[in-house]
Amino acid sequence: MVLRKQEILAYCAAGVAFHMIASAFNFYYVKVFINHYHIEETWFQIAQTFHMVWTSVSNPLFAYIQDGSKLKISRTRRESILYCGPLFAFSFIVPWIPWGESSWLVGLHLIITFFLWDTMFTFIGLAVSSLFTEISRDTEDRIKLTRYAQMASILGGPSVMLLEFTSDSLHNFKAFQITSVCVAVCACSLFYYSGLNAHTEYDVKKIEKYELAKNSRVNVKKEPYTNQVCQIFYDRNFIAFIVSNFCHAFHKTFLNSFIAIVCDQLISEDDVPLSVRKLFYGGVSLMSTLVIITVTTFVSRYSYYYVIRSAFAYIVFAGIVMLHIGQDHPWCLMVFLLADNCASGTTFSLFNMPLADIADDNKSKYNRKHPISSTVFGISALLSKPAMSLSPMVTVSILNHYGYSELKNNTVEASHELKHAMFLLICLYPIAIGIVQLIAWSFFDIKQKTVQINVL
Template sequence: MKLSTANQQILSLAALHMGFSVMSKAFGFYYVKVFLNFYHIEEKWFQISQILFLIWNAINDPLFAYFQDTTNLWFTRTRRESILYAAPFFALSFIVPWFGWRGEDTASWVVGMHLIVSLCFWDTMFTFIGLAACCLFTEMSQDQDMRIKLTRFGQLGSLLGSTSIWVIEYSSHSLQDFHMFQITCCVIAVIAWLLMRYTGLTAHTEYDLKKLSSEKMLTGNEEINHNKKPQSYFRMTWQILKERDFLSFVITNFFQEFHLTFLGNFTVIICDQLVREADVAIGIRSTFYGIVSVSSQLLVITAAPLVARCGYFNVIRTNFLWKIAGGLTLFMLGLRSPWLLMLFMWIDSCLGHATFALFNLPLADIADEDMAKYNRKHPISSMVFGTNALIVKPAISLSPMFVVAILNRYGYGELKKENGLSKDELSSLHNVMFTMVCLYPLVIGTIQFVVWSMYTIRTVKSTSKQIIIPAPETQ
């Protein structure tokens, strides 16, 4: 049965989100623990790798964004083709971290190089496909209701993809069976590639189809104007950066990424220390990790009508109020119950990731405003998303650097050694972990509430007509 154009769009985007999520959730959740606890990477090399990752992270987003918006190569002609040809390499980048480069007597720098290569290779493909995915979302429709529907079903795909943590936890017995962990990750990579390949073959935007149609109509001596000189990268970047709404958004987004990276990388580490097996069995903890990974998608799917009615601005700001109130309340109550701690971390992660899932909506609006203001024929979606990433992505490196430095100052690195920590030292480490769980949302939420209040695109935008995209010809 042939799907309608709108349904084809929704299914293609949902498949992309599922393929993207099935790998990205597992990568962020496990790579720090694997390199700290299994490869025993030295702090020096961990910090060096994060610094290099930060630099490459900052460079590749605007570079790929300008490349995708201004070139017409065989693998960048359309958004879907960028995804189609990059998907196998993205799957490969997910597998690289889980197969160690060292034996027992290998120098520590080999482990450091393994992490550097893993992070940079992963982020290269993550960025290239991620930019194309964001542009697909922006350019499929300018109708706000359709965008919310795309967000809703995209999160349904992400929900299915997020079960990868559950699968890994149970198949590897919380990484106790590392060989099974490796096998499971290889299977996940293949599934992700197949899903993204489907998107690469079927996802079309209005602008891509118009472009392809115009190329077929040109014959004889008529030339396709591919060689038209693109606008300067620095001029386009300045046009984006000087907008108040964009600045308000990216500052908010930076701190959101900083907070979510902390939750994604250190939830399992903190719970392993603060939640004892005597209080909560390891099987229940594994279930908890799985629930944390899927709850935000369920929330977005069920709350989409609320977002459409209230507007994303108000929904996002409400999350910042929760961070302030929740962090302050937990700090005042103290570390009394592991169940209370797990409940707080679950709600914090759920609301934080659900809010982050809505961030494509303001970015899409900013891209629309930019196209209207500068009278562009095609939205520079990649440049808008890439410039956002230029500012936001360093948080992905700075957050774990900051946390690892603090934890090691309080003896976390000594836990892996034979003598371990004394009772007082262990108590001090646990106290600083608990304090970070409380202060991260409290401080970050306060900053975000103030900055986000300066964002001016607050009305629910809904066009009277939905853009209808003609069905593509059979490939």
């Protein structure tokens, strides 16, 4: 299927909407529930544990629904986005409406938030990721899609910056709530446009097959879902990707959720004005996007395998350098965090390409007429998303051990030990994670295929 402008715009619209609300949710939910709602650590850990359990159910369930069921909302990727995109936008608003001050009520609020958010995040995320795989099988087309999607995400990237300035860094919570509703409405509109126009060759065949079976009342024999899952688990490339992606999800979640918390403690207003920090928080996503757009040129020339490996090597090197510089250089710390976010964002944006190649390789290996894209992306999410809960659980536990819980009411200042622990986390996380990723990524061997395609 020739990649047309309509498909590019539809995919970009879905990507912008997804990025617009996901980046804001990840940036604010920890800060809001800890600093604004004052959730107890016990309830925070319970909610995160529930999140991991529900993730283990939702990912394979929705992957099966999208790849194997005959429900109208999941017959095509386009219809999945059309019908469930508005629900995803609604789930973004839920955490910003307080339910009460009781500790159990705040804890229940976070649990329900995770349930609604992860349900829609998973369903729409699988649909958008599968759309990337199925719009085109050509590597250059996929690179082009990545580049255009990042260009378009510049429109959605500043959502954090917008929320920072309108709410005065959450000091005006009412303004934060109003702006969040506006962001959700914009995302809903973009999902609707994508749902109307995101057609793929596979979706056309899928609808024709469904209508034929419906009219003739013939049951089409389907391969057992357990067989598909086992085939994916036996794929060495998939295992290598999962280890790398799990570490990346842990690192990226830490950066998204704790960068504002850490900078507020390690960087004083005397060193860096608050207005500059607001610009920094909002500009991190934008700068990451610009870097990704630039990097896609190197992906065309050297393949995504080598670009991702270089990003892993960089975060190890940068972490060691920052550890040597020390925490008493706030501007160096901000540059380091900005570069670390850019490297992490670049890797995240390119991770759709190896998964798409894994889905294509699986289709060829087992002679399928249609790639099981949702199953591949769903199993990947199932194994990597627990890191998104583990990261805040581990980090909050470490910070509270050094007295962070005493800062909730702004009655005391952070101790030297707490600040030093925050600095060590900033440096040691990328060092340890990057080393594991480099080792795991060395076992990914579809790179040979990718290099060959890029050269032709």
